[in-house]
Each structure stands twice: as structure tokens, then as C-alpha cells.
Amino acid sequence: MRRASSIEKESVQITTVEDLTGVFESIASTQVAKVKSKVELSEEFFQLLWKRYSAIRIDPKSRITTRGLDQKDARQVFVIISAEAGLSGDIDQRLIETMLQSYEAAKTDIVVLGTHGANQLTQRGIPFIHYFQVPETDKYIDVSPVIEAILPYSRITVYYEDYVSLGVQEIKTIDLMAAMRGMSQGVEDDSEAMTINETIFEPSIDEIAEQMEMTMMTLTLSQTILDSSLAQAASRFSAMAVAKKRAGELLADYHLEFHRAKRSESDRRLREVLVSLKNKRKRTTGGH
Amino acid sequence: MSKPVTDADLQVVARSPFHVFYEGPAQSVTAANKVGVFDILPGHADFFSILNPGEVIIETGSDQVNFDINNGILTVRNNEVTFFVNI
Numbered sequence: 079m080r081r082a083s084s085i086e087k088e089s090v091q092i093t094t095v096e097d098l099t100g101v102f103e104s105i106a107s108t109q110v111a112k113v114k115s116k117v118e119l120s121e122e123f124f125q126l127l128w129k130r131y132s133a134i135r136i137d138p139k140s141r142i143t144t145r146g147l148d149q150k151d152a153r154q155v156f157v158i159i160s161a162e163a164g165l166s167g168d169i170d171q172r173l174i175e176t177m178l179q180s181y182e183a184a185k186t187d188i189v190v191l192g193t194h195g196a197n198q199l200t201q202r203g204i205p206f207i208h209y210f211q212v213p214e215t216d217k218y219i220d221v222s223p224v225i226e227a228i229l230p231y232s233r234i235t236v237y238y239e240d241y242v243s244l245g246v247q248e249i250k251t252i253d254l255m256a257a258m259r260g261m262s263q264g265v266e267d268d269s270e271a272m273t274i275n276e277t278i279f280e281p282s283i284d285e286i287a288e289q290m291e292m293t294m295m296t297l298t299l300s301q302t303i304l305d306s307s308l309a310q311a312a313s314r315f316s317a318m319a320v321a322k323k324r325a326g327e328l329l330a331d332y333h334l335e336f337h338r339a340k341r342s343e344s345d346r347r348l349r350e351v352l353v354s355l356k357n358k359r360k361r362t363t364g365g366h
Numbered sequence: 367m368s369k370p371v372t373d374a375d376l377q378v379v380a381r382s383p384f385h386v387f388y389e390g391p392a393q394s395v396t397a398a399n400k401v402g403v404f405d406i407l408p409g410h411a412d413f414f415s416i417l418n419p420g421e422v423i424i425e426t427g428s429d430q431v432n433f434d435i436n437n438g439i440l441t442v443r444n445n446e447v448t449f450f451v452n453i
Contacts, residue, residue, distance in 0.1 A: 286416060
């Protein structure tokens, strides 16, 4: 049996781990709440913008939202939104595995966001043409370099982590253009048209429509980044909660072992005292 | 005391994806586009514009709301002014 003093030393270390995981758990939970409110605000913004966009009557064929629908054999791009750092459980691994199920090297390029995902791809020997850091969700999300990189492709598929609940995060795949159309579903189109006869457009109506479409595409991609951050924060929370629970259980085991060792040590000492008393008594009796 | 909202006021919503700068009645708004700095007053014609980076000023009647933008889109219709900024 180990010595009580060494068990006590180890149990102090486990207490520190338990405290640390507790802190990480509460940070992750705050992050979840913060990102959630951003997701809601961003959705409201998109819906308001879509309402105004739908008031402009331009030729639907020239709209970015219908682009690529008839080009099934053209080259496509996969956008992978992973975490910037570790401690997110196995969620990024699942993300890459899901992507690989539909990956065809001959007609697919990969754009990856997040160091963790880039590392996973490198380890598996899968090439990617662009790597971007995940924009910080605490600040303004600038996805324009990503949009610039993916715009030439006829089909843009985004793989990201979706938040279902604190305990459940799913890997999701969306077609970016379809997602744009999807985000506008349920938003009532503006029934009152704004035409060039009654409305001043500065610059032209086409330039404004293009700007609005780019804005909505940016918002859709930002939304997936926000969803991913939310899922990663939740995954981190779950991983930390499990680690904290495990540390707590380990600590209880250590306490039990410590008390056993302590008791065994005092029993041994008592035994030693009794034996030495017995020997002494023997010696004394033998002397008479 | 805040000024009561009248039909002659503009109704302004100014927001970025994660922030609402102002939402409520206003007497005028000032912003800039490619052509230059312009004001919107009640009764302005329907208007759509891409905004230049710079300052937006909203005169609410009792207060002035100022904020800087990197980019944006402005729509005006039936005295309803909507700013979509910093996208």
C-alpha cells in the first residue's frame, strides 16, 4: 500500500485539476450565452435586409441566389469551419470524417478555417488551397477574404458544427446559396415594390442588388461561423464538465485510499508498539 | 423629457449584424455616399444607397446619435429609414 503522505500530495494536484476544469466549464458556459445572443441579432439583421432586398424588382436570373443551380459538373469547393484551438473534444475530428465521405479530390477544392481543422487535414495528407484563421466572434466578423476565395466556384458547400444543446452538437453540411435562400424562408417578401420609376438608386439598382447579395452571403457564412463557435463552446463545456466529474470521482477515490493508508499506518505503528512491549515483557520475565 | 413621435418624424433603424445603434423617431439623418454627404428629412423620396465609410448622424429631436461606419446600405421608404452597416 502507498504511503498516506504521497496520496495526499497527489490528491492536492487532482483538486487543482478539478478547480481548473471548473473555471474552463464556466468560461465555456459564458461563451455559449454570448454567442447565442449574437446569433439571434444576426438573424434579425438578415431578415430585415432580405425584406428590403425583396422589394427591389430585378431579373431573378441575374441573382446570386440562383447561381450554380444548373452547373452540376463544375468544380466545387468545400469550406470547413473548425476550431482555432483544441480542448473541444472530438468534434473537429467528426467534422473532417463527415467531409471525407463526399470528398472527390479530382473535382473538389478545400478551404479550411481554423488551425485545428488544418492540422487534421495535414495529418491525413489531404491538400487544401486556402487556410484562414477563424474570425473572432467577440469582434466584427470579417469573412470577405473567404468570400473572395470561394466566389469563383459554382457550388459552395460548408461543413460546420451546429449547436443543438449544451450536450449535443451535430456536424452539418449546407450549400451556401441554398442556405441563403433558406434563411429568407418565413420572411415575408416586401409586397410594395421599389422600382426605378419611384425610387432613387445611388449608384444603380444592379450595383445595389449585388451589394445586398454579397452582404447576405457574408451574413450566411458569418452565421455558420457563429453556429460553429457556439457548438465548439458547448463541446468544450461538455468536455470540461466530464473532466471535472472525473476529477471529482478520482478525488473521492484518493480520499478513501488516503484514509485507508493512514489507518493502516497507525495500525502498523500500534502493532510495532505492542510487539516491542511484548518483547520487553518477555525480556523482563526471563531476567527474573 | 423626450419629444412625442409625430407623423412628420422619420422612423429610423440603424444596426449592424450584432449591434443596434438606434431605433426610434428622428427629425433628420446625415450620411455620405459616392456623391457626397446628404441629409434625409421627413417626406424624402424613396431612396436606396450604398454608403461610404464615415460618420452617421441621427437628430432625434432631444438628442444626437453619432456613430462611425466602415460600409453600409441605406433605404428610405415612407419616412422609414433603415441603415444596414458594418457588414
